[in-house]
Amino acid sequence: MKKDVKSIIAKYNKDETRLMDILIDIQDSLGFISPEAIDVISEDLNLSHVDVEQTISFYHFFSMTPLGKYNIYLNNSAVANMMGCAEVAKVFEEEAGSKFGEVSKDGQLGMFYTSCIGMNDQEPAAIINGMVFTRLTKFRAREIISDIKAGKNVEEMYVASYGDGANSNQLIKSVVSNNIRKIGPILSPKAEYGSALKKIIKLSPDEIIDEVKLSNIRGRGGAGFPTGLKWEFCRKAPGDRKYIFCNADEGEPGTFKDRVLLTERPKRLLEGMAIAGYAVGAEEGIIYLRYEYKYLEEYLENVIREAREANFLGKDICKKKGFNFDVRIQFGAGAYVCGEESALIESAEGKRGEPRDRPPFPVEKGYLNKPTIVNNVETLSSVTQIINNGGEWYRSFGTRESTGTKVLSVSGDCLHPGVYEVEWGFSVNDILDLVGTMGDVQAVQVGGPSGRCIAPYDFNRILGYEDLATGGSLIIIGKQRDLLKDIVLNFMDFFVEESCGSCTPCRSLSVIYRDKLKKILKGRGVQKDLDDMYAWRHIMKGNRCGLGQTALNPILTTLRNFPELYEARIQKNKTFDEGFDIHSALKDSFEITGRKSF
Amino acid sequence: MSKVLNFTIDGVICMAEKGQTILNAATANKIYIPTLCNLPGLKPRGSCRVCNVKVNGKFLTACTTPVAEGMEIENNSEDIIDIRKSIIELLLVEGNHYCPYCEKSGNCDLQAIAYKYNIPAPRFPYQFPDRDIEATNGKLLKDHNRCILCKRCIRGIKDEDGKSIFAFKRRGHKVIINIDTRLSANMTDEMAQEAMDICPVGAIIKKEIGFKVPIGERKYDKEPIGSDIEEIKATTI
Ligand SMILES: Cc1cc2nc3c(=O)[nH]c(=O)nc-3n(C[C@H](O)[C@H](O)[C@H](O)COP(=O)(O)O)c2cc1C
Ligand code: SF4
Ligand code: SF4
Numbered sequence: 001m002k003k004d005v006k007s008i009i010a011k012y013n014k015d016e017t018r019l020m021d022i023l024i025d026i027q028d029s030l031g032f033i034s035p036e037a038i039d040v041i042s043e044d045l046n047l048s049h050v051d052v053e054q055t056i057s058f059y060h061f062f063s064m065t066p067l068g069k070y071n072i073y074l075n076n077s078a079v080a081n082m083m084g085c086a087e088v089a090k091v092f093e094e095e096a097g098s099k100f101g102e103v104s105k106d107g108q109l110g111m112f113y114t115s116c117i118g119m120n121d122q123e124p125a126a127i128i129n130g131m132v133f134t135r136l137t138k139f140r141a142r143e144i145i146s147d148i149k150a151g152k153n154v155e156e157m158y159v160a161s162y163g164d165g166a167n168s169n170q171l172i173k174s175v176v177s178n179n180i181r182k183i184g185p186i187l188s189p190k191a192e193y194g195s196a197l198k199k200i201i202k203l204s205p206d207e208i209i210d211e212v213k214l215s216n217i218r219g220r221g222g223a224g225f226p227t228g229l230k231w232e233f234c235r236k237a238p239g240d241r242k243y244i245f246c247n248a249d250e251g252e253p254g255t256f257k258d259r260v261l262l263t264e265r266p267k268r269l270l271e272g273m274a275i276a277g278y279a280v281g282a283e284e285g286i287i288y289l290r291y292e293y294k295y296l297e298e299y300l301e302n303v304i305r306e307a308r309e310a311n312f313l314g315k316d317i318c319k320k321k322g323f324n325f326d327v328r329i330q331f332g333a334g335a336y337v338c339g340e341e342s343a344l345i346e347s348a349e350g351k352r353g354e355p356r357d358r359p360p361f362p363v364e365k366g367y368l369n370k371p372t373i374v375n376n377v378e379t380l381s382s383v384t385q386i387i388n389n390g391g392e393w394y395r396s397f398g399t400r401e402s403t404g405t406k407v408l409s410v411s412g413d414c415l416h417p418g419v420y421e422v423e424w425g426f427s428v429n430d431i432l433d434l435v436g437t438m439g440d441v442q443a444v445q446v447g448g449p450s451g452r453c454i455a456p457y458d459f460n461r462i463l464g465y466e467d468l469a470t471g472g473s474l475i476i477i478g479k480q481r482d483l484l485k486d487i488v489l490n491f492m493d494f495f496v497e498e499s500c501g502s503c504t505p506c507r508s509l510s511v512i513y514r515d516k517l518k519k520i521l522k523g524r525g526v527q528k529d530l531d532d533m534y535a536w537r538h539i540m541k542g543n544r545c546g547l548g549q550t551a552l553n554p555i556l557t558t559l560r561n562f563p564e565l566y567e568a569r570i571q572k573n574k575t576f577d578e579g580f581d582i583h584s585a586l587k588d589s590f591e592i593t594g595r596k597s598f
Numbered sequence: 599m600s601k602v603l604n605f606t607i608d609g610v611i612c613m614a615e616k617g618q619t620i621l622n623a624a625t626a627n628k629i630y631i632p633t634l635c636n637l638p639g640l641k642p643r644g645s646c647r648v649c650n651v652k653v654n655g656k657f658l659t660a661c662t663t664p665v666a667e668g669m670e671i672e673n674n675s676e677d678i679i680d681i682r683k684s685i686i687e688l689l690l691v692e693g694n695h696y697c698p699y700c701e702k703s704g705n706c707d708l709q710a711i712a713y714k715y716n717i718p719a720p721r722f723p724y725q726f727p728d729r730d731i732e733a734t735n736g737k738l739l740k741d742h743n744r745c746i747l748c749k750r751c752i753r754g755i756k757d758e759d760g761k762s763i764f765a766f767k768r769r770g771h772k773v774i775i776n777i778d779t780r781l782s783a784n785m786t787d788e789m790a791q792e793a794m795d796i797c798p799v800g801a802i803i804k805k806e807i808g809f810k811v812p813i814g815e816r817k818y819d820k821e822p823i824g825s826d827i828e829e830i831k832a833t834t835i
Contacts, residue, residue, distance in 0.1 A: 046759070046761070047761065047762075048757075048761040048762050048763065048765070048778045048781055049778050049779070049780065049781075050762060050763070050764065050765035050767070050776045050777065050778040051761070051762050051765050053765065053767055053776060054765040054766050054767060054776070057767045057768045057769075058766075058768070058769050335769070337769075352766065352769070357642075357643070357644040357659060357662035357663075359663065359664065496770060496771065497770060498769075498770065499769065499770040499771070500769050500770070501747070501766070501768070501769045501770045501771065501772070501773035502643075502645045502747075502773075503645065503646075503647050504645075504646055504647050504648075504685045504688050504689055504692075504746075505647060505681075505684065505685060505688060507692070507747075507770060507771050507773065508688040508689075508691075508692040508725075508771060509684075509688060509722075511692075511725070511771050512688075512691075512722055512723065512725075515723075532721075536684070536721075538677060538680065538681065539680075539681055539684040539685075539688075541657050541681070542647045542650045542657050542681045542684075542685065543647065544644060544647070544659075579723075
């Protein structure tokens, strides 16, 4: 054991900033990160025990106790539940004879819930020993458990044919589907790899930044910061080294378009990263990839290798002297907040993924305190097409304020969930027509849990920075759903679970709101609870990052757009209810003592 | 000479050196901004969020944000006061704070700010969390009930090699302070005292001495918190 751990640490040159990679490799080879392994790590990296545990205990996929030989991570996000995850979970538990959240006594099987794994268009889905299983049914759950009992390899448990496109590539071999339903310039297979690079070597960095500025593209990760401006800041920031990060953490529940871009157009992304490197003067690029997408690792590593062979990465790219740029993949380990750019950087430096205070911004002091650009997968892929066709061309798509196209991830109660590339300016109604609805639509969740839940009277609003800004997730919620219980509560649980825990309001007030919602769902709510939730909403503005600033949105936007749902569930004849149920609290004691309550 | 910047806090004209944080500049101009996680000499971390001020309609932590020329800072507006009070109240309900028997009562920053901000009772429901008291260490008692997760101990207490003795464990509302068993076993009496002093509340208590200074004669029993900073000695807000 000790030798294995030591050689893993040596592989990363005893570099404490590579702690994430070290932990991932140890977990992969030992099945967990044991106290003895922590001893070796802390000794070799000259850290204290608690420092190492600080990083380990932050991430969902790390474990300090042994996991099973097989481990099922079943997604229990809102859409997974809509598609029947609870039934599947029940069969898993019955057949396995163990519960979610634990490892079976014989150490064979661990079953855990996990938040959205980026498969919302093919739920219920689970990750089993790194392989993704989609469209699970009760029948499949039974088969899987019996295969596990028979000791089969996970590869042997696949029964369906591989998914479309590159999902059947020898290096992926996954049942995941792309479900590309509408192609635009970013998803388009047209444009040869390297054509943008061949163009930029004749241009100066400033000319490239001008072209990106001309296109008016804004960041596709959600915050919508103008990309050209970000690059300009980074270019001007003093620093002997600079870094380009591709944010492929894709953690917002309901978003999966980056997975499709990574699967189908990875070269377009690599090209975009190299363009960014050339423009700001960076020679190193890092793709921060969520652990859930580890099944793409070998494939992406191979694409990177091929790019080097084709001289589109590496030294003197396209024979241009001094144009050096290379890319590596950095995996996360299960933490939504690591999608926030400064938390992503902290994580990539081997620490707990806690956002930083800004200023300084990453463009001034980012990874290893050097000027750093963090851009979303789609943003970087779009830049390649902007260089290929020109900023003016790009502006011909979309609206004045929101130029270009947006790759949407559509899921929920619709006929054709999947990925749609549309021009900005489409209304929600247009999207509903495009994806095909089933029965009446009660609500659409725009932009994931941190976005907003809109009612039918808002369906004529348009997608764009001037109206409904979105990172691209649209969840369609049918009339048959209990919006507050099935969706809003699930989203609140998500934020409570995913807060990094640093800021007081984020850590604490989201729990209080979640509990108030639970109280209302139990029929114990009163008008004062609604008034409180309305009155306290400003407090979250004092949080450090976007997670805390938006964590109450599931409640606040439904309170605004669906007040009748809350009003129908509160007690009208009471003005006060402490929400404490003395009868149930004393139930056990009554049973033991044989006494009865009043 | 470093460059001088002009800025205002609630309309009062102030001056700062370039690079100075809003908090340090305010203190230099004898204006009090409440803090909990900040401690002069430690790297500011912006965790507790109590020092939030408003600049251009945006909330920023005074302990981490440098002053810029011409900045107009709000330190006393209604929404700022409300956010600060809420944070104090949230800290009071998310832990278990039994001031009457706490060794730190009267020397506790949380209690002192609650008095300063005139908080009779929190508006939020008490969470009554189930938290541990760790007494295994020879010199220290760690009471998680009273910890406000300010990270002062993490940043301030290191062993002779510069390794952290305290660290965070887990995330979200499950976050706790984790004490390194091995490193803390070698703590000297001075270090233990330093750890107790660095903690703004009564979450780190040095064993074997208690109530040496009687309640009533402690730091904040005499003067409200911030009195050493404020030009005009306001009592409560
Ligand atoms: C809690 C949180 C999670 C985020 N997750 C992601 C993510 O998964 N992917 C992403 O590209 N941006 C995410 N962002 C936005 C990033 O902070 C950042 O704005 C973005 O990566 C910048 O790239 P862009 O300008 O190309 O959009 C997240 C932000 C927050 C506050
Ligand atoms: S807002 Fe929440 S997630 Fe963001 S830094 Fe603060 S505690 Fe962490
Ligand atoms: S133990 Fe004290 S110093 Fe450490 S985080 Fe808790 S309250 Fe802060």
